[in-house]
Amino acid sequence: MIVVAVVAGVLLSAAALITGYRILAGPGTLDRVVGIDSIIAMAICGLAVWAAYSRDTSVVPAIVALSLVGFLGSAAVTRYRVRDDR
Template sequence: MTVVTAIAAVMLVAAAVLTSYRALAGPGTLDRVVAVDSLVALSASGLTVWAAFSDNTTVLPGVVALALVGFLGSAAVSRFRVRDDR
């Protein structure tokens, strides 16, 4: 189990680094918004891996809150983006 969580953590950190680069160097606003939404999803995934590794479920409400914030943020940006395109 420790090897699996270590591999998952390394992959999540690598994905977070690449996504952070996309957020900083993204040519457009929509690219940056998608990158930040991906970072929120990666954070929720990291908390979930930590909960599985430590057998501590007190962080799971934080995972639910991050998922809700990510969804609401994406919905709000897409709504205002559609409004700007008209």
């Protein structure tokens, strides 16, 4: 189980670095929103890996809160961005 958690952590860290570059180099607002949403999804996955590794379910409310914040943030930015395009 330790090997699986370490491999998942390394892969999530590498994905976060690549996504961080996409956020910084993104030419548009929507590219950055997708990058930030991906970072939030990786944080959720990291918490899920930690919950599975430690066999502790006390981080489940944090996972739910992060998923709600990610969805509402993406929906709000997309809504106002579409309004600006008109």
